[in-house]
Amino acid sequence: MNTHSLKGETNVGKKKGAKYEQIIEAAVAVIARFGYHQAQVAKIAKEAGVADGTIYLYFTSKEDLLISLFEEKMGQFIETIRTRIQTKQTFEEKLLLLIQTHFEQLQANPQLAIVTQLELRQSNKELRKKINQILKGYLLLIDELIKEGQSSASVKQQLDSRLVRQMIFGTLDEVVTNWVMKDCKYDLVVQAKPIHQMLVSGISERLS
Amino acid sequence: MNTHSLKGETNVGKKKGAKYEQIIEAAVAVIARFGYHQAQVAKIAKEAGVADGTIYLYFTSKEDLLISLFEEKMGQFIETIRTRIQTKQTFEEKLLLLIQTHFEQLQANPQLAIVTQLELRQSNKELRKKINQILKGYLLLIDELIKEGQSSASVKQQLDSRLVRQMIFGTLDEVVTNWVMKDCKYDLVVQAKPIHQMLVSGISERLS
Amino acid sequence: MNTHSLKGETNVGKKKGAKYEQIIEAAVAVIARFGYHQAQVAKIAKEAGVADGTIYLYFTSKEDLLISLFEEKMGQFIETIRTRIQTKQTFEEKLLLLIQTHFEQLQANPQLAIVTQLELRQSNKELRKKINQILKGYLLLIDELIKEGQSSASVKQQLDSRLVRQMIFGTLDEVVTNWVMKDCKYDLVVQAKPIHQMLVSGISERLS
Amino acid sequence: MNTHSLKGETNVGKKKGAKYEQIIEAAVAVIARFGYHQAQVAKIAKEAGVADGTIYLYFTSKEDLLISLFEEKMGQFIETIRTRIQTKQTFEEKLLLLIQTHFEQLQANPQLAIVTQLELRQSNKELRKKINQILKGYLLLIDELIKEGQSSASVKQQLDSRLVRQMIFGTLDEVVTNWVMKDCKYDLVVQAKPIHQMLVSGISERLS
DNA sequence: TATGAATGAGACTTCATTCAT
DNA sequence: GATGAATGAAGTCTCATTCAT
Structure with missing residues (x-):
């Protein structure tokens, strides 16, 4: 790690x-x-x-520059999240902080958000593959968190952790992409809590 | 409509x-x-x-060809989903069928999945804008479904329907993209149910 | 002829x-x-x-069409001039009528003027060569007129008839081209007389 | 100036x-x-x-190259003429020198003559418009000369100076074009004097 | 005669990368 | 280390002409 x-x-x-x-x-x-x-x-x-x-x-090449850019920025991004969530105890607290930190960092640097959410995704397959390689660090962090949550019975144990991670990351990514496409003009961080709530308890209104 | x-x-x-x-x-x-x-x-x-x-x-141009491709394919894709979910009554059944149909169609045409999930996203801004325009049709379909669900008290009414849609679409998109990047070599449709379950009830293990 | x-x-x-x-x-x-x-x-x-x-x-080809166009239109153009100037006796009268008829015909059909003065001159060498071949009919007509004028001592006999023809045609052509480039919006025919005068007596103010 | x-x-x-x-x-x-x-x-x-x-x-483009070519060459062409005719006093001397210098320069560079007389005229409207813009410099030079001639009573004052210019330029242009189309194989400069003579005194044999 | 869908050669321009200074 | 002038490969689209109907 x-x-x-x-x-x-x-x-x-x-x-x-x-x-x-x-x-x-x-x-x-x-x-x-x-x-x-x-x-x-x-x-x-x-x-x-x-x-x-x-x-x-x-x-060594333009591609190397772009990869280094992503590596550099994403490395810091991930480390910041990793460090911060260590301060929390429960899965739910950690997940909330992950979401908040994810949003905070991008909101603090909209230029970077544009680059990582929209622009670099237009790159060719080769570059995209390498970018995904770097992203994997983040995905692994989420995976760990989920497994930890399942160990501590905070997360339903019958769930496929890969699917859980895909839901979490897919949701965050989509939310940020929408925000960027709306020119970053509303508050992103404030949405962390409702999203956390949805991920944790789902969207269905059920009698309990 | x-x-x-x-x-x-x-x-x-x-x-x-x-x-x-x-x-x-x-x-x-x-x-x-x-x-x-x-x-x-x-x-x-x-x-x-x-x-x-x-x-x-x-x-009229290469761009027109690509747009037409997306329009044609996505139009059918959306209509198939729209038509099929009309056969169901409840929100949860409709959502499940939407997910299943979404997955089925892409699984039935992996080539198309590659094109829409990976390749066309590399296109230039102009083309991407038009593609997003077409995608909006799908997002609106999901929006409708959610609002219907909230009206019938199937979906928590305090949730921002836009966020709900972003979670649903973001999750499906991420799941399919992962599947495509793994060369479409496992069964996608079978994941519809667990994903539906997660979306509906969340990931948290709670006492009820 | x-x-x-x-x-x-x-x-x-x-x-x-x-x-x-x-x-x-x-x-x-x-x-x-x-x-x-x-x-x-x-x-x-x-x-x-x-x-x-x-x-x-x-x-047989687009080129053939354009050549035929020029042939057809220019043939009529030249014949009209040839016929009309036969009605005059002196060189000077004939030259004046040539200029007037030249201008009248183009003024009566500005579309044709645009085509022959501006557009067809943009064609490639091959086509231009053939167009010049047709134009030669007009140039020969002018040549004849000049030689007739020299025979009857109306035109200075020491002048090179080729140069005289180049002056006459070059002047008419330049005048019409300027008129076309000004969108044919002034009277061309009215300029026949002063031009005729200049060609005949030159531009210099001399004591006699 | x-x-x-x-x-x-x-x-x-x-x-x-x-x-x-x-x-x-x-x-x-x-x-x-x-x-x-x-x-x-x-x-x-x-x-x-x-x-x-x-x-x-x-x-910046092929068009820019061609325009620059014309600008560069025509600029020098015009300046050479302008400078040389300043050494002469009378209108007639100036006109003769203009014609001679015009012919000399093209005869000294037959390649350039081919390009400006024949080839560049095939270009598209946009380019032609810009070429005409540059040519206008030359036409203005001739205009000045004529007006000067009229002021000093060397040129008939009742003549429309625009028509005079069209006769002069049209004649020179036609003469050079004929020479180029005959593969530049005869002496052009030697024709300056007779042409000058025709322009000045006309072609008509008159008793005085 | 008449149609019009199909053909396919050909050129301007961009831009990542190099290397002599 | 730093420069920036030079390189050259590669792709979209047009349009005169054909020919099966």
Whole structure:
């Protein structure tokens, strides 16, 4: 579970430095502003204030830059969630905090939300595969949480944990995507509680 | 309620005929096999057994072809669901049948599943916008179902119906995408019931 | 000097008939309205009220149609001038009438003027060569007139008749082109006299 | 009066350099050799000894290249004439020198003559419009000359200066076009004097 | 005669990546 | 380390012409 450390030394062997971050930030900004298909290397270089060729001193290819971007941003994203939910005891508290932290982080950085929810999904299969690889870290975190919940009898044990995870992640993803497509103009975090409630108790009105 | 008929006369004014369908089927096959970015017009034409130029007798542009593909396929997809769930009375039965029909249709045509779940999502903003427009038909169908459920006190009335829809659609979409990414090699339809169960009653084990 | 008769039987061996003329008129109309590069065979066929293929029953190719158009129209144009100037006796009267008739005919049919002055000149070398071949009939007519003028000592005998012809034709052509480019919105015929005057006596103010 | 300098810094803001000129010269050569419609960007690039893409570092489009070509060449052409005729005092001397310089420049560069007299006239409306814009510089120069001539009572004051200009330009243009169509194989410059004579005193033999 | 659906060659332009400086 | 000019492959669409009906 140490594939992503808190300090971001994950890309061992990769040149780092001020420019490395600078280029990634430029990529996020350019993609958010112009869209995936209009985010040429030249534009990113200009935004970063470096020459086109300089990008290739820090990344082996444009694909590598995009993967690194996702890795970097998603790594922090996941670690923040992981750390925070450790402070909670029960499954339900942890799930709620996961949702809240998920939403908070994206709401705090709408540019990043645009990039990860909309733009990077337009990339080709190869890149998407690698992005999914990184996403897997998050999915595993959710899986753990679910299994923990089942162990402690907080989550119905007969449920397929994979399906549970798909429901949780699918729901969060869809909610965020809708928010981004509405130009991030309403409050996302406030929806954490009702969503948590739905996931936990379902949507059906039943006599109990 | 008649925007999409069962017989597919929806694209009134568009040239139809054997070749029209033939080209759309070829496009589905080529995109599924080679991916969105490797689905050149020439390849689609060859697959359809027509000349490149012939495509432009039936579609105004490549984009128009892709939109028509989605429109055609998604139109049928939605209508099939709409029609089938009318046979059920209660909200829960309808929701279950919606999920089952959703899964059945994609499982019956894995090529189409690949195209709609993975490949067409890589398209440019313009095309994506139009695809979303068509998808909206499905989302509205779900919305109706939810509101009906709330009217009949089957669905908790305090829930935001938009959030409920996002949970349902997000979950189905995520489940199908996972299935497609695992090469459609397990049974999708069989998961309809547990998913329905989770959506309806939530994941939490509670004393009642 | 009988390459173009008054009755248009010049294209011996060519199918004629109502449709032949109909297609040529359609071509003139379409080229005048849409320009040379937007005058597709399909558009001309539609304007003529026939099928695309029908055009090829009357013309061997699009090029043949355009050449026939020019031949037909220019043949009439030249013959009208030839006939009318025969009614005059002196060189100067004949030249004036040539200019007037040249202008009158184009002013009476601005569509044709657009086609011959602007649009057909955008055609490729091959077609242009053939058009020039037809134009040669007009140039020869002017040549004859000049030589006649020199024989009767109306035109300076030391002048190279080819240059004289180039001045006359070049001037008329430039004047008409300017008129067409100003959307044919002023009176062209009224300029015949001053132009005639300039050609005859030059532009210089000299004491005599 | 300073729209075109002698040194060619007119296209301020446009990337210049050896390659810029090199590509323009290549375009002239290719168009002269193969004709307008067979002058593909690839061919021009090859002739210039650069990659296809390099052309787009110096010109925004093929159209831009062709316009720049005309601008560059015509700009020099006009300036040379303007400068040279300033050395003469009388209208007649100036007109003669204009004609001579016009002919000399084209005779010195038959390739350019082919391009401007024949090939570029086949271009589409948009390009032609821009070419005419540039030509207007030359027409204005002639206009000035004529008005000057009228002020100094060298040119008949009752003449419409626009018509005079049309006669002068139309004549020169027709003469050069004939020369180009005869493969530039006779002496053009030698015809300057007789043409000048015709323009000045007309073609008519009159007793005085 | 007449139709019109089908054909298929051909070109402009973009942009990730390189490499001489 | 940093630059940025140069590279060159690759794809959508048009339209004159044909030919089975």
